[in-house]
Amino acid sequence: MPLPSQPLHRLGFLTIGLFDREDPRGGHESTLELIELGERLGFDSAWLRHRHLQYGISSPIAVLAAASQRTRRIELGTAVIPLGWENPLRLAEDLATVDLLSGGRLNPGVSVGPPMHYEQVRGALYPDTGEAEDFGYGRVRRLLDFVAGEQASDFSGTEGFEVFSERVEPHAPGLVRRMWYGGASTRSVLWAAENGMNLLTSSVVKAEGEPPAGESYDFAAIQAEQIRAFRAAHPEGERARVSQGLVVIPTDSATPAQREKYQVYAAKRLPRTGAPQGPSRLLFAPDLVGPSAQIAERLHAHAGFREVDEVAFALPFTFEAEDYVQILTDIATSLGPALGWSPSPSVG
Incomplete structure (x- = not known):
């Protein structure tokens, strides 16, 4: 079995925080309980996705503020906040507030681009300035400057x-x-590197250029190349932080019904991994489902994984709370150790 260049140093997980339209509190409470479980299991970090006008967490910073008061050690992140929906100055205030409340445990992840379904939401979001809004990297630069304490007034x-x-x-x-x-x-x-940010790379990359004649696109190779380019351009070089976020579903302690559900879920998503999707030519990685030893072997052979020493494995969107408990427990007790990771000490 191929060995990674270094043992896994930091283990995290990422969740969307689904909730029911008629009972939204239940889903938010379940997410907080999942973060508490992650801390007890020794995870280094817990990350929240960000969804607007959907049934997933729309205000991760507010949820992480609550999580900061129910945990003591685990780091808390967002993956990612789409800045097209945000005012950088106001967001900087919220981020700093939650970071202070957490004792310096916040890891905000962001991205750029117009809000999803912008033509349908522009009238509600930016009724007077929709045509003038800048959804490019300048919005991130403003946020970074405000967070760093640069002049705002x-x-x-x-x-x-x-x-x-x-x-x-x-x-x-x-x-x-x-x-x-x-x-x-x-x-x-490259922009993130040149601006001194850390890099979140996930189960999606952009298929750029054309593959060699007679070959298909190789997700892992593309991801590894991007990570190497990032570090080459970053002021901290090889010490620049990169976290990988593949969808990983270990089945060691799963029931037969859970195993079947997980396999069906992954099979339905597999067709999108064969070729670039949509006008943006996005390439998706296959979900990794199976016993921890098998998943560890696949990760050790994954060119992208071999470039990192920290991960935030993504939990599937549509599972039940008991499924997430089983998956997190297996990641912490079986898969993580198989990747060379050791849990952080529990807090009393």
């Missing part, structure tokens, strides 16, 4: 009984070094 000092600051308050020292960019193209990973 031309005025500071005392006015009457009130005191004003020239920067975003509160300020969270160190947070800017924990900012992540969710990149899938060479252009995006």
Whole structure:
């Protein structure tokens, strides 16, 4: 079996936080309980996806604020906040606040681009400025500057009984070094590197150029090449942080019914992995389902995985709470150790 270049150092998980339209509190509470379980199992990080006008968490920063008060050690991240929906100054305030509440455990991940279904939502989101909004990298740069404590106002000092600051308050020292960019193209990973961000790479990459004659696109090879390009352009070089986020479903302690459900889920998603999808030419990685030893072998042979020493394995979108408990438990007790990972000490 091929061995990775280094043992897995940091193990995390990513969830969408599904909820029922008629009982949204239940889904949010279940997500918080999952994060608490992750801490007990020794995971290093828990990450929330971000969904708008859907039945997944729309306000991950608010949920992570709650999680920060129910945990003590596990790091808390977003993967990712689409900045097209956000005002960078206001978001910087929220991020700093939650980072302080968590004791410096927040890892915000962001991405750029117009909001999904922008033509349908523009009137509600940006009724007066829709044509003028900048959804490019400049929006991330503004956020980074505000988080770093750069000037946000031309005025500071005392006015009457009130005191004003020239920067975003509160300020969270160190947070800017924990900012992540969710990149899938060479252009995006290079921008993230040149701006000193950490890189979140997932189960989606952009198929750029053409594969060698007679060959198909190789997801793992593309991902590995992007990671190497990122580190080559980053000020910290090989020490620059990269986290991989494949969909991984170990079945060691799963019931027969769960195993069948997991295999059906992966089989339905497999056709999209054969060729680039849509006008953006997105290439998807197959979901990894099976015993931990088998998954570990596939990961050890995965060119993208061999470039990283930290992961945030993505949980499937549509499973039940008991499925997530089984999957997380198997990742922490079987798959993680098979990848060279050791759980973080529990907190009393």
